[in-house]
Amino acid sequence: MSGDEISFVTLPQSGDHRQPFPKPHIEAFETPLRTDMALDYLEKAGALDGVDRLDAMEATLEDALHVHSAYLVDAVSIMSDLGSGFLGEASYASPDLLLSSLFALGGALEASKQVVSGDARHAFALVRPPGHHASTSNPGGLCYFNNVAIAVKQALSKKHINRVSILDFDNHFGNGTAEIFYTDASVQCLSIHEYNYESFGIGHYEEVGHGEGRGTNINIPLLESSHDDSYNSAMENIVKPAIQSFEPDLIAVSAGYDPHFADPVGNMDVDSRTFWMIGKSIQELVSKLGVKGSFWVLEGGYNLFTLGPSIHGSLEGLRGNSKPSLWDQVDRHVHEELLSDNLEIIEKVLETISRSL
Numbered sequence: 001m002s003g004d005e006i007s008f009v010t011l012p013q014s015g016d017h018r019q020p021f022p023k024p025h026i027e028a029f030e031t032p033l034r035t036d037m038a039l040d041y042l043e044k045a046g047a048l049d050g051v052d053r054l055d056a057m058e059a060t061l062e063d064a065l066h067v068h069s070a071y072l073v074d075a076v077s078i079m080s081d082l083g084s085g086f087l088g089e090a091s092y093a094s095p096d097l098l099l100s101s102l103f104a105l106g107g108a109l110e111a112s113k114q115v116v117s118g119d120a121r122h123a124f125a126l127v128r129p130p131g132h133h134a135s136t137s138n139p140g141g142l143c144y145f146n147n148v149a150i151a152v153k154q155a156l157s158k159k160h161i162n163r164v165s166i167l168d169f170d171n172h173f174g175n176g177t178a179e180i181f182y183t184d185a186s187v188q189c190l191s192i193h194e195y196n197y198e199s200f201g202i203g204h205y206e207e208v209g210h211g212e213g214r215g216t217n218i219n220i221p222l223l224e225s226s227h228d229d230s231y232n233s234a235m236e237n238i239v240k241p242a243i244q245s246f247e248p249d250l251i252a253v254s255a256g257y258d259p260h261f262a263d264p265v266g267n268m269d270v271d272s273r274t275f276w277m278i279g280k281s282i283q284e285l286v287s288k289l290g291v292k293g294s295f296w297v298l299e300g301g302y303n304l305f306t307l308g309p310s311i312h313g314s315l316e317g318l319r320g321n322s323k324p325s326l327w328d329q330v331d332r333h334v335h336e337e338l339l340s341d342n343l344e345i346i347e348k349v350l351e352t353i354s355r356s357l
């Protein structure tokens with residue numbers, strides 16, 4: 001088995017960890033229904049026809065320790081035993097927290113392994129809870145173990161994988177992943193996210209990496225309500241050339257689908273056409289640059305109905321297929337002013353990149 005095959009990794013059990021909020025609050029949306037309903041949609045839509053299906057295996061605490069401090073790993077374990085309470089901002093414990101987290105991590109590790117071993121060109125792990133906000137020692141934002149970061153570290157332990165690019169397109173800044181690799185010259189972190197220029201926060205484009213890692217952290221902070229066109233420009237002008245010049249052996253994708261216009265948590269304005277475009281861009285980069293392949297791990301995406309078509313779009317892109325027509329694609333007003341403001345931001349990101357090299 002080799003070539004352009006796609007492996008698709010799912011949770012053997014959805015994992016009963018859920019955030020204990022009865023009201024429609026951000027935490028209430030991170031439930032097993034996310035992966036269950038997305039999988040149901042993908043199967044019925046034929047989006048998984050021809051892919052190699054695999055079950056995630058339970059990872060171990062030692063796997064998590066490849067990236068996280070013993071304190072964080074112990075805290076997740078102890079809080080899971082206690083069965084309730086909170087570990088950090090928007091990160092709550094439940095009796096199933098540890099088991100759910102280890103299966104999510106196991107799914108990411110399997111996806112990475114599929115590509116590194118040559119069994120598949122691309123792999124997608126439909127897992128939860130997400131991971132990209134978890135830093136070395138802190139859980140946060142619904143995340144406990146940084147699934148993508150741990151899978152990248154594992155991949156880098158293989159002889160032929162020396163450099164990895166991570167693209168994070170979740171609505172929110174992948175702060176955990178950026179922190180973990182901030183001084184690491186072998187990992188390039190690119191994050192496209194919503195940013196508030198009136199009330200500054202982390203995720204600014206001036207965060208470029210430190211020491212040997214200088215120049216390897218690239219933040220693309222776009223304005224709220226950014227449309228498909230802005231994402232297109234970010235990919236064409238920044239992400240594609242940056243990955244091309246970094247020359248990675250492997251591409252990892254933190255696949256967050258909360259920039260969808262119908263998402264209850266994110267505030268961007270895209271649909272499955274953008275997620276197809278990102279999949280197609282990664283597929284083209286992999287073919288053009290001779291990269292081993294790409295592995296994708298689910299991050300955000302909280303609209304239970306649009307998560308399926310969003311992932312469907314990405315899979316069609318990864319197959320190299322033309323843009324699919326999916327039910328979530330509705331015409332929305334394009335704000336020309338917003339696009340031109342984002343183009344100015346993209347210019348500033350490019351200037352910052354050239355200064356940091």
Ligand SMILES: [Zn+2]
Nearest residue numbers: 170171172300
């Ligand atoms: Zn998010």
